[in-house]
Amino acid sequence: MLDSKIRNQLEEIVGQERLLEKPEELICYSYDAYLEESMPDLVLLPVTCEEVSKIMKICSSYKIPVTARGAGTSVCGASIPIKHGIVLCFSQMNKIMEINTKDRYIIVQPGVVNIDIQKALEPFKFFYPPDPGSMNVATIGGNVAQNAGGPRCLKYGVTADYILGMEVVLASGKTVRFGSRNVKDVTGYRLSGLFCGSEGTLGIVTEIILRVVPLPETIKTILVTFDDLDDTARSVSDIIGAGILPVAMELLDKLTINAIEDSANLGFPREAQGSLLIEIDGVKEACEKEMQKVIEKVKANNATSIKEAKSDKERDELWEARRSAFGVFAKLAPDIFSEDVTVPASKIPSMIRKTVAIAQKYGLKVGILAHAGDGNMHPMIPADKSNKEEWERVEKAFDEIVEAAVSLNGTLSGEHGIGLAKTRFLPLVMNEDSIEFMSVIKKAVDPDGILNPGKFV
Amino acid sequence: MKSTVLQNCNKCGLCLSVCPTYKVLNQEHASPRARLQLINFYKDKKVLSSIGLKEIISKCLMCGSCAAICPSGINHYSQFMEMRTKMRHDHGEKVAIKSLIFLLAKEYRIRLAAGFAEFSQRIIPDNFIEKYNLGNIPVKKFPKLNKKPxxxxxxxxxxxxxxxxxxxxxxxxxxxxxxxxxxxxxxxxxxxxxxxxxxxxxxxxxxxxxxxxxxxxxxxxxxxxxxxxxxxxxxxxxxxxxxxxxxxxxxxxxxxxxxxxxxxxxxxxxxxxxxxxxxxxxxxESDHTDLFETSVKMKVTYHLPCHLKNGLKSSYNTEKILREHPGLEYIQAEDVDECCGGGGTFFYEYPEISKQMVATKLKNARSTGAEVWLTDCPVCRINLSGNLKEKDNMIVKHPVEML
Structure with a gap:
């Protein structure tokens, strides 16, 4: 519980309306899209940088834990206040400050939802490429904190590749600014890269300058099916290996396709062992040429059918089906365990084989779903958390999947983050000195450890 | 592979993107996900019943959009309804809502009340009618009751x-x-x-x-x-x-x-x-085109009610008829399928939130330049027409009245 004197000081900053303290309100900020829960002592909804700065000054002088939150869609528990204290929720600090497509940037507050950035840019025929699955809900502040990805990051890169500058409130309450409105800028350290992906452990981002790009002239989308999952995976490695760069290349196995068909009946081939959803964009001629090369590669790997989307509507349907994958899987059991390990493109076939074998070993169902082009795997295990014995098997399988990825020069997480979910695996990919180096930075910036404590650093 | 088990909310947050209340307030504690979590906490006795809890559960239009988009197929609707029963039991209800329930529970009471209201609409002094609002809506803008049911x-x-x-x-x-x-x-x-x-x-x-x-x-x-x-x-x-x-x-x-x-x-x-x-x-039914009254020539727009979309799952049929009708020039409003904020008695209980929802609807309907705004739902109709201004020169009707 927070001392009433401190509480009153905080109320003076944000006012009564934006300070939450009743149990039924606090509960609503005790969770995100991860499996755990932890109650905050107080929730504040700041709307300006000044408010954040004042709040941080108080929190640092009393050493109160502060966990920043956007829309609470983290799947690794990054926004769960595991050490209690204060949740700073940014969902109401959601103004778009400037749109400048001539100079190709947009300036936003952290609470702006990703999809609202897309909508604001559309009239100018521009877009902001990172497209996490939660883009209709998730805020850009959360995207930045987690260095969010998405299907089209294969071609366009992830959140960190689009940050030109940012304004950050430090643990001390001081406000610092890095970067500028310029794509080229080597003035000082590139600190935006340090804060992006720091999961709120180093500072509180209060404004972001994002690079934006023109919408492509043409988009071509195909759905390819295979009789063999190995052929499917090899096609991915071959396409990437040949220097072709699709916007997205999504892999779905038989179990996943059938789960989608059961709920939506989109006419996906149920017999196929593997399917690839491939999208190419750019100027028309280049698109056609690239697509030709893609088709050669999948044919060489025994593709059984290739279907091109004939209209925007057909294209939307294919993507709709892909996006529904998580949901339809979630319906197979009370809970769902979704993974995020990532391996180099050439290792995709072996990673898939290993995943299937691990699931078999533990008697679990697994759906293989992947942003395959960049090796970002999302195997999904439907299970029942209340069934202790089954859940133990799920956790063991999960451990082995992570170990398998690491053994293939892969990494723990492609786009979901470490948060509460994967801290214990860090030593698998980082040596002691590397982990210690992160702590050195953390201590220098946040000596009292008040920013999102209890997470990976 | 049909699901037979009761699904857990995976807390993915997708429902936030379609919840009309969340979109206006941008507060987790005004979201469907929060209501579900609170219901779970309440069942596990981790939170006690309180006025505050009732408030969070009630600040909802019951539009059903959360259930329609939920990947886990959770029936928010019936969970909310059950929780509302408990909250009403524990904390009672506003007098106005109580009276409404009392009236609607017996047909003769509705009839009597309607008769009285029809009579009152004739005898209540104009300055009263001019002055007062029910929720957002000026009393004078409520529909005149039928002379006879x-x-x-x-x-x-x-x-x-x-x-x-x-x-x-x-x-x-x-x-x-x-x-x-x-x-x-x-x-x-x-x-x-x-x-x-x-x-x-x-x-x-x-x-x-x-x-x-x-x-x-x-x-x-x-x-x-x-x-x-x-x-x-x-x-x-x-x-x-x-x-x-x-x-x-x-x-x-x-x-x-x-x-x-x-x-x-x-x-x-x-x-x-x-x-x-x-x-x-x-x-x-086949041959419906001969039902169209072709003598009319009118510019119309449309508002898709949430319960038609999420309840009867009939999102496109009315618009299809409006497009086919040779006497109508149908112009789709940008936010045709967004909630208008009416929501049963929501416009009365939460006028500030409702007002923001209807404001966007009005803006987009105005920019179509339509003379008639069609909508299938009577509460949407009262809410939309009640919020239109005199100078709008737009009337709200049920689409069946245009055939």
Whole structure:
């Protein structure tokens, strides 16, 4: 519980309306899209940088834990206040400050939802490429904190590749600014890269300058099916290996396709062992040429059918089906365990084989779903958390999947983050000195450890 | 691979993107996900019942958009309804809402009240009517009540115009019966033209939804039983509704309550399978184009009610007819399928939130330049027309009145 004197000081900053303290309100900020829960002592909804700065000054002088939150869609528990204290929720600090497509940037507050950035840019025929699955809900502040990805990051890169500058409130309450409105800028350290992906452990981002790009002239989308999952995976490695760069290349196995068909009946081939959803964009001629090369590669790997989307509507349907994958899987059991390990493109076939074998070993169902082009795997295990014995098997399988990825020069997480979910695996990919180096930075910036404590650093 | 188990909320947050209240307030504690979590905490006795809890549970339009988008297929609707019952039990209800429930629970009370209100509308001094608002809506803008309830103005059995192509039951709902008889007359006229014998069961009464939304399940039960009885008629090919909320009550909520209220399962399922909104029924029957009145020439726009979209799952039928109709120039509003903020009594209970929702609707409808704003739902209709300004020169109607 927070001392009433401190509480009153905080109320003076944000006012009564934006300070939450009743149990039924606090509960609503005790969770995100991860499996755990932890109650905050107080929730504040700041709307300006000044408010954040004042709040941080108080929190640092009393050493109160502060966990920043956007829309609470983290799947690794990054926004769960595991050490209690204060949740700073940014969902109401959601103004778009400037749109400048001539100079190709947009300036936003952290609470702006990703999809609202897309909508604001559309009239100018521009877009902001990172497209996490939660883009209709998730805020850009959360995207930045987690260095969010998405299907089209294969071609366009992830959140960190689009940050030109940012304004950050430090643990001390001081406000610092890095970067500028310029794509080229080597003035000082590139600190935006340090804060992006720091999961709120180093500072509180209060404004972001994002690079934006023109919408492509043409988009071509195909759905390819295979009789063999190995052929499917090899096609991915071959396409990437040949220097072709699709916007997205999504892999779905038989179990996943059938789960989608059961709920939506989109006419996906149920017999196929593997399917690839491939999208190419750019100027028309280049698109056609690239697509030709893609088709050669999948044919060489025994593709059984290739279907091109004939209209925007057909294209939307294919993507709709892909996006529904998580949901339809979630319906197979009370809970769902979704993974995020990532391996180099050439290792995709072996990673898939290993995943299937691990699931078999533990008697679990697994759906293989992947942003395959960049090796970002999302195997999904439907299970029942209340069934202790089954859940133990799920956790063991999960451990082995992570170990398998690491053994293939892969990494723990492609786009979901470490948060509460994967801290214990860090030593698998980082040596002691590397982990210690992160702590050195953390201590220098946040000596009292008040920013999102209890997470990976 | 059909699911048989009860799903857990995975807390993915997708429901936040479609929740009208969340979109206005941008607060997790005004989101469907939060309401579900609180219901779970309450069940596990990790949070106690309180006025604050009731407030969070009630600050919801019951539009059903969260359930429609939920990847885990959770039925938010019935969970919310059950929780509302508990909260009403623990903390009571506002006097105005209580009176509404009291009225709707007995047909004769509705009739008396409507008669009195119709009378009052004539005798209440104009300066009172000019001055007062109910929620956002000026009292003077509420619909004038029917001189005579629709069901008293027409016979119980109406013969078709030409050769009989079957019999339909018409569930008029309270709004059409007491306030919007124009919708009722138009519905009957079209059904007759289509060759339907129309039966309007005399005993039918309020579908029960307003009571269920406010947690008054016991009061709703009696109405539900009466309606099941008078709608269970053999040799009827459809049960026509003009109100999407009544429609989704008959189609979805009665079956959902079957176990709890020990309703006759066969009867409930039969009714559910026959319920259809008038616009979809017109579209479904062949040769509907000859029903169009071609002498009209009008620019119209449309608002898709949430319960038509999420309850009756009939998102496109009305618009399809509007596009086909040679006498109408249909211009789609940008946010045609966004909630208007009416939500039963939401506009009365949370006028500040409702106002923000309807403001965007008004802006987009105005920019279509339409003379008539069509919508199938009577509450949407009251909310939209109540918020239009004199200078807007736009009237709100049920689409069936345009054929």
């Amino acid at each position: 629709l069901r008293k103005a027409v016979p119980e059995i109406i013969s078709p115009e030409k050769s009989k192509k079957g019999t339909v039951l018409y569930f008029t709902g309270c709004a059409t019966n007491y306030a919007f008889d124009g919708t009722g007359f138009a519905t009957i006229k079209i059904l007759k033209q289509m060759g339907s014998e129309v039966i309007i069961p005399e005993k039918q009464t309020c579908c029960g939804i307003p009571m269920l939304f406010h947690g008054a399940r016991d009061q709703a039960e009696k109405n539900i039983l009466i309606n099941i009885e008078c709608l269970s008629q053999d040799d009827v090919k459809a049960i026509i509704v003009d109100c999407p909320t009544c429609g989704s009550a008959l189609k979805n909520e009665y079956p959902a309550l079957q176990k709890q209220l020990n309703l006759d399962d066969t009867a409930v399922q039969k009714i559910s399978s026959k319920v259809i909104d008038i616009m979809s029924f017109i579209l479904q």
